[in-house]
Amino acid sequence: MRSFPPWKIVTIFSTVLLVILFDQWTKQLVLNRFHWGESLSIIQSFFALTYVRNMGAAFGVLHNAPAYFRDPFFIMVPILALVIIMAILAKLKPDQKLTGLALSLVMGGAIGNLIDRVRFGYVVDFLDLHWKEVYHWPAFNVADSCIVIGVTYLFIGSFFQGNSSTTKSNSVL
Helix, strand or coil, X not given: CCCCCHHHHHHHHHHHHHHHHHHHHHHHHHHHHCCCCCEEEEECCCEEEEEEEECCCHHHCCCCCCHHHHHHHHHHHHHHHHXXXXXXXXXXXXXXXXXHHHHHHHHHHHHHHHHHHHHHCCEEEEEEEEECCCEECCCECHHHHHXXXXXXXXXXXXXXXXXXXXXXXXXXX
């Protein structure tokens, strides 16, 4: 395994720390100011702050699973993901700083939600996007947002990286 040069340490540590601090700070604000289920409209018919307890994963997946399965599962999966992310980060080349940043966003988000699971047995969600009263996107939080941003960058980046390597190999022909 390669060592972590200074750029990796600074990128990873600062990004992960900022995500965790901002995520936990915003969740604590919600816990201090809202009762469970309480909602405050910010943009009428579009955005509200709503305190939700998410027992499951994204979109409430596995929220009805028995606690004896669900609770250990949602502790072990993020830990496994963090180990895998650290292994990938260790192998990044110096020109892959944005990939390192994206992985750090995912890592910080995973740790932020893991903290909730250990503290409460659920994740505190509060960002509530909806269209009038017809459709509600499942509530989410800062950690979820960072995970989605990081994974989206990795997905799009891998698509373009795949195209550029194909182009390079085709240009040699």
